[in-house]
Amino acid sequence: MGDLRLAGRTGVVTGGGRGIGAAIATFLADVGAHVIVADIDLETATRTADTIRSRGGAAEAVRVDVGSSAGIDPLVEHLDVAGGPLHFLVNNAAIYAGLKHTPLEDIDEQEWDSVQRVNVAGVWNCSKRLLPALAASGHGHIVNIASAIAFRGSPMLLHYVTSKAAVVGMTKAMARELGGRNITVNAVAPGFTWSDASLEMSTDEQLAAQIARRSIKRAQQPEDVTGAVAFLCSDLAAYITGQTLVVDGGSHMN
Numbered sequence: 001m002g003d004l005r006l007a008g009r010t011g012v013v014t015g016g017g018r019g020i021g022a023a024i025a026t027f028l029a030d031v032g033a034h035v036i037v038a039d040i041d042l043e044t045a046t047r048t049a050d051t052i053r054s055r056g057g058a059a060e061a062v063r064v065d066v067g068s069s070a071g072i073d074p075l076v077e078h079l080d081v082a083g084g085p086l087h088f089l090v091n092n093a094a095i096y097a098g099l100k101h102t103p104l105e106d107i108d109e110q111e112w113d114s115v116q117r118v119n120v121a122g123v124w125n126c127s128k129r130l131l132p133a134l135a136a137s138g139h140g141h142i143v144n145i146a147s148a149i150a151f152r153g154s155p156m157l158l159h160y161v162t163s164k165a166a167v168v169g170m171t172k173a174m175a176r177e178l179g180g181r182n183i184t185v186n187a188v189a190p191g192f193t194w195s196d197a198s199l200e201m202s203t204d205e206q207l208a209a210q211i212a213r214r215s216i217k218r219a220q221q222p223e224d225v226t227g228a229v230a231f232l233c234s235d236l237a238a239y240i241t242g243q244t245l246v247v248d249g250g251s252h253m254n
């Protein structure tokens with residue numbers, strides 16, 4: 001049997017500079033993991049790593065752009081220098097902040113392409129570049145951050161909803177392909193979460209409507225997502241793969 005404590009484990013959280021990614025990175029470090037906070041914004045990634053260290057944890061920050069395979073080079077180099085296997089990868093980085101609710105016929109083609117490149121190909125890029133290090137651990141865990149929006153099919157964000165639905169499909173295909181290397185691949189699909197990005201993008205009425213839809217009638221916070229991710233990064237979940245766990249206070253139910 002495994003243990004939720006991740007002492008002795010090393011892992012990467014992409015997009016760990018702020019919001020849900022920062023909460024995940026901090027919690028994983030709190031339960032003992034050595035966390036590499038990877039973000040396109042090195043300043044915020046460094047802030048998360050500093051927070052973790054100030055709580056007694058182990059963390060470093062690395063600048064990556066998950067939107068291309070070459071953008072992962074600094075992370076691969078960092079892992080080569082540090083040596084040792086990688087036990088988990090949380091593919092959380094995505095273009096979400098700043099997206100405007102837009103009718104599908106008005107979505108800018110460049111924005112469409114950027115969202116697919118970062119949110120979809122980003123999961124592929126990061127996973128494929130870190131596969132050797134994950135396989136070397138003997139029991140690697142990949143957790144992709146999808147979104148409950150993929151099940152709800154919310155209007156006016158077609159590029160984003162499409163990207164998150166793709167992550168659910170990728171999770172299944174990757175799980176089948178990587179099981180032979182003893183790597184599990186699962187997704188966590190948060191509901192609408194009161195991260196900085198969401199609060200910047202939403203009106204008070206939209207925030208209230210989100211709460212009303214839940215079984216648990218309160219706002220979802222970034223910290224509500226962290227336990228599910230930690231479980232799937234641990235050997236307690238060694239026989240779970242290809243699954244998407246919706247964490248949304250009981251709004252969408254399978």
Ligand SMILES: NC(=O)c1ccc[n+]([C@@H]2O[C@H](COP(=O)([O-])OP(=O)(O)OC[C@H]3O[C@@H](n4cnc5c(N)ncnc54)[C@H](O)[C@@H]3O)[C@@H](O)[C@H]2O)c1
Nearest residue numbers: 015017018019020040065066093094097147192193195197
């Ligand atoms: N906030 C929500 O309501 C919600 C709900 C469901 C799922 N999600 C998902 O959770 C994750 C985090 O959401 P958030 O609200 O914290 O969003 P956010 O936009 O605040 O954070 C995204 C993080 O990813 C980083 N990033 C963006 N592009 C990158 C790139 N090319 N390479 C590396 N890093 C990059 C950003 O710098 C940022 O730190 C995303 O995958 C998002 O789609 C969010």
